[in-house]
Amino acid sequence: MADVDIKKPESGQSFDASSGSVEVEIEWEDDTEGFDFSDLDNARNYDIVLMTGTNDDIETVKQLGSNIDNEERSFTAEIDNDLGPNGYYFFQIYTSFPNDGYTIHYTNRFRLTGMSGGTSTFTFNDGLFSHSGDQPSPQWNAGGTALKVETESFSLTYTAQSGWVRYAPMQPNPTFPVTGTNYSHRHETSDYTAYTTISHFPDAWTTTTAERTYSINSRENTAPVNSYPTYWYPPSSRVSSATLSDAKKKRWL
Structure with a gap:
């Protein structure tokens, strides 16, 4: 899938904003493996937003770039130190495509120090700024775009x-009549290795x-309905009362 392949910032990086602000370089490439709607040549533009939080609770801090030309493969984000507290952040790269298609990717988390901003201006829990670990999984929607x-x-x-x-x-269109008595695989199968831990991204x-390229004709099945069990029946019609044989009756007398 040709799409945004993020190279920077790298995992574990830390940036000091104690001088008033700090610049963080974001770089990405066009992953040209395959061809579909998300080839970056088809993109309209990028929006870049500073985020924080867990993978299940992603919160917006501030949008730092909008309508970035689709030919760009980098963006320098300037982060003021009064924007938020010290903690972990990451960027969201939202790529717009024609016909309401889009992809959403997230950079590695990085740490900001020298920050002087508080958390009172945010509506979410300030504990979200302390979450580190892998970035959230990407999302995409082809919208009304026809895949090439x-x-x-x-x-x-x-x-x-x-x-x-x-x-x-x-x-394939099945032939008529069917004369085969044995089956064989039309396509080769592949080996697989089971995951031993939760995978961050799907394969x-x-x-x-x-x-x-062919049409299929069909018609109503006019065969009569068989008896049991293809129609409803009362359970009582299939249940008989239990009885004791003469020999067993003597045991209870």
Whole structure:
């Protein structure tokens, strides 16, 4: 999936704003593996927002860049030291695409020191500024954008693909009558390794299957309904009372 591949800031970096402000460099690349709506050549612009919080509770601190040209691959964010308290922050990169498509990516968390701002101006818990760890997972929405797919992508075996969007061939039209008595795999299978810990990012977002080039005719099934159990019946009609044999009756007398 061709998309935003963030290079800076790096994980664990710390920036000192005690002089009044600090500049943080943000860099990203176009991950050109595969081709779909999120190729950055198709992007309209970027918006960059300073964030804080946990991966489940992401809070906005301040928008620092808007309508950045899609040809840009970097942005210098200037952070005033009265913007918030010392703690951990990260950036959100919101990429806009035609027809309401978008992707949202988050940079690594970094630490700001020398900050003099308080937390009273924020509506969220100030404890969110102390959360470190991996950044939140990216999000995307193709919107009404039609995916541009090279037809060769559907002929590439699934196991040879490594992009975020995978491609599958068209579902074949079954022949009539069916004469086979044994089955075989039409496509090779692949080995897999099970995750031993929670994965931060998925290996693939989705699979796109080639559209059918044939039509399917169907009609109503006019076969009569069979008896049990394809229609409702009272349970009492299937239950009989328990009885004791003569031999067992003697045991209770």
